[in-house]
Amino acid sequence: MRRLVVVAVAALLLASGCSVARDLSATYCPSSRKLLPQGAADYIDFVHVGGITYQAGVRPLAGRALRDSDLGAQVAVVRCELADHIVEGPDVRLDGDAAYLDKGTPLYAVKGYRPTFRLAARRDGKLVLFEAAESLRARTWADLLDLRGKVRWIGVNDGNHRQLAALQDRQQVARLVDLLLGSPIGKQAACADGESVFLAFHLDDATATTLSYSVHFRRLDCRDPLPRTFGAAIRAALR
Numbered sequence: 001m002r003r004l005v006v007v008a009v010a011a012l013l014l015a016s017g018c019s020v021a022r023d024l025s026a027t028y029c030p031s032s033r034k035l036l037p038q039g040a041a042d043y044i045d046f047v048h049v050g051g052i053t054y055q056a057g058v059r060p061l062a063g064r065a066l067r068d069s070d071l072g073a074q075v076a077v078v079r080c081e082l083a084d085h086i087v088e089g090p091d092v093r094l095d096g097d098a099a100y101l102d103k104g105t106p107l108y109a110v111k112g113y114r115p116t117f118r119l120a121a122r123r124d125g126k127l128v129l130f131e132a133a134e135s136l137r138a139r140t141w142a143d144l145l146d147l148r149g150k151v152r153w154i155g156v157n158d159g160n161h162r163q164l165a166a167l168q169d170r171q172q173v174a175r176l177v178d179l180l181l182g183s184p185i186g187k188q189a190a191c192a193d194g195e196s197v198f199l200a201f202h203l204d205d206a207t208a209t210t211l212s213y214s215v216h217f218r219r220l221d222c223r224d225p226l227p228r229t230f231g232a233a234i235r236a237a238l239r
Helices: 002-016 170-181 228-238
Strands: 046-049 052-055 071-077 106-110 118-123 126-135 151-157 163-167 196-203 208-214
Touching: 046 118, 046 126, 071 118, 151 170, 151 208, 151 228, 163 170, 163 228, 170 228, 196 228
Parallel strands: none
Antiparallel strands: 046 052, 052 126, 071 106, 106 118, 118 126, 151 163, 151 196, 196 208
16 A cells, blocks of 8 residues: 555656745645545655655665755755645645655755755754655656765665675776666666665765665666666676
8 A cells, every 4th residue: 555655646746847946934735735545645755846756764774874064055945744634636736745844844955966866854853865766857867866976886785784795996886877877767667576686875975875776677766777787787796
């Protein structure tokens, strides 16, 4: 059920195509909105800004946590916390919506990264990192991930945070990142479970971004296959 709910939420988010919330003080949240039956409101942890859906806490952890010194300028504000609302109908406005952030929560850029890739917010006194998961404008991975020139090494992990392999040659890492960023991103589709791992891109600031990867089908985050050269490098590291 959770997977179906998440897909339904993402589909409506992508259909909105809203622009960035420029009024940082605006917190209007219509009381008559409905999106899913109340009993099915098992939302993934997301925030939607400027036509981009960002997610937090859906992948195995890697790298250090955010610090206050990582925060850049405030770029948006949460208008609605959907966990507290029933939302439905054709006039859904989703720009500034979040699953579990309070209305009025500031959303910040993360220093060193495009805000189209990373945003941060405070929740219960802790910083939460949100990374872009869907964008109507993304055609290649470079449109979604801001990784070029920033990846120190790539870890290959299982779902229990256990490292299975590591690619640490900087030249090889740079080539693989270039292959990834230049590849068409495609649409997310059902993924086979066999031979699935997580690629942890460890960045120069000691944070990391982690994405699921199908070793057999070369599909990152259940999207279009990556180049064979990329797949061969991951297979060789796992031997």
